[in-house]
Amino acid sequence: MTERRSLASRRWTALALGVCLACGGAAQAQSLRPSSQLNLLRGAPVAPGPRTVDYIVALVNSEPVTNNEVRARLLRVEQQLTQQGAALPPRDQLARQVMEQLVNERAQLQQASEQGLRVDEPTLARAEQSIASQNQLSVDEFRRRVAADGMDINFLRNELRNQILLQQLREREVDARVRVTENDIDDFVREQKSNTDLGSLELNLSHILVRVPESATPEQIKALEARAQRAADRARKGDDFGELAREYSDAPEGAQGGQFGMRPADRLPEIFVTATRDLRAGEIAGPVRSPAGFHVLKLVEKRQAGLPDVSVTQTRARHILLRPGPQLSQNDAVTRLTQYREQIASGKANFEALAREHSQDGSASAGGDLGWASPGQFVPEFEEAMNGLRPGAMSLPVVSRFGVHLIRVDERRQMTLSDREQREIVRGLVREKKAADALETWAQDLRSRAYVEYREAPQP
Template structure:
């Protein structure tokens, strides 16, 4: 069995941000960033060209523990915020109001970066390079093409790397000060489940139903109705006996969705006929209702999946992957680990070695003896940076060397499958939801505390 204490398993939770570069402090200030994208300007898919605003003399707008924040910093960040808000559409605040919000965001981040320095948290060049590779991959560019595009748009690569370094520092200090301290108890999980079940309303219920319809023609005789009801009952009996529902639908159903296995897909209960909801809302996943009669005919309904409020569904996509993990230390830097794994990747791609053999010989992980096999994993089981890279791979594909809080990884996805969660797995997913909520609350408290202990002196107002 894989030693989950040494694999990149989550704790388990979605990190507060949806990607490595999502600025949670910006969201707390009301500046929404796009999940999965770097908090940097974009135009042609990489980054936006510099503003055409006429250059003016720079000046200090605020001091954070004697460290200055300049007007040009605010203006650059303001341009990014305006572009991201423009991409999302909808109303936006007045520019001077947004400028003040941006200033507050910078002040909060500056105080958090100063705490990272006090704690001795650092980010080396290998981690910054990995982040740069991620930006290139998100834009479907090679690293060289990314740099050429940035240069063509007048964006300094050193400024990009400095922004990446700062965002990685913010992520690491938040992980150390917040993420690692949050604990979820069994009582927390029970309370969450009771809370969601207490909200047992049609508005919060979602259902994925399998459907068989036996149509009763208008004006059908009583004998014909009985024959059609018997046909619907036969379909229900087959479904209850465990027969493949898609085959039952194809054999018995007159409904249009018969060709897609008779399954509607996950829908809010208020988008389904009231008859269907009333017949299935008290059933468990896998149970069958019917035949039930409507003006159209007789219906047989199978509960393929259901969830209430914030509860996770039971149908998920699982991934089986392998990885090679190199842990960084005084003898092995991140840069050296990245280079070594890049060499392994080339050996595997050229057929000089197999992934399994290199994992057994080199991986510093409990999965090494299984050739790096991590087994079937549910969504959210691994730390976000690992999960994001793994999710972007098709079966048979390998990642570039990936830096995580555990070290540096090489990942290969073996296969994927649809599966139904056990009650234990569903409970673990609830644990992740509760943890995410608690991290969100703890992050807000921590950020307020860091800001409250910082000395902030406002100078001149920013001029956007």
């Protein structure tokens, strides 16, 4: 596996990925899909440093928010902003913002308590296990690293418990009440399509250039145009555009099949945008003349900002999953999967047979087959490793929140989404927007109903 970075240098990036409460549940292939994640602590939950005399900075319904709490959260926020390369505002200004965040959270936690919400020990343990796994550690190793970095594990667990409570409350009070109608979807699509700004249009083009020298004679120009026309005709008949680009194109990207990749339309030559913006995916434009020569263009994909892709790349993969536990440490799981990988690569074993025999996942009976998957269908750590493999290739052991995986990619394909599939994606986008608006309104309302008394200003 790639060299493991220290937990301190990662700054607890696993927390930012979110923790799935279902971790450790039934061993099903479906569990790879991030259906219920918590967006937890943004940055490291750092315990306060050397303590000064503490004091109360605010009361929220008679419950105190202390200066040491502000200092601890402030340090965490500063670490996150620094990692992101963002400019830090004045520290006293940031401290006031952090205090307001703590006041709002305190009011919400009190609401969760009034509603009887609780985080039991098994749920908290699963969350802690998930964080440890994402950092490629056992729980014991994770706790030792926490102590070595000068952090209090009880402080971290309490922060984690509070964030889970907040998520549960928000799901009950906000997410469960958000409704998306067909009219909402229609309005969203209409609004996005009415945006004619080129900055909101993205095009994925493939390109063939038949270059015309400045000194070319009319006869040479005619011959070069005919060459470009042959390439265009073959492309329209269905010949592989990448092969045609390697055969005909004089452009530097010709050797890579002529692909530009997805780019904003305002960063492409105007002649390319004009020729392709009204095409459908897969259609050909050209030859089009420019000072450089004759261009043949294929529209691979077109995307309006805010709308889902019309086509997606799907991957069909298999995996063998081992779940660390009392009888199998994470390191042992990695070692065992490394051995399986070597056996498969040498021809001594079959991936499907090993999956049926050893994989602790619902896909085991199908030889580890996970079926065709679209982007975003699996948890990020699994999907990132899968996307880095070409068809037929196997990964090194990959640690996710569900265990350790050996992944093999079997096939890839480009699929055009049906109207129904596109609408379902839009439904999700609209739901996210409505939920975000509803969350802000709910949080402001709850804050306005809380009794907040400010005492001394925080001293970071």
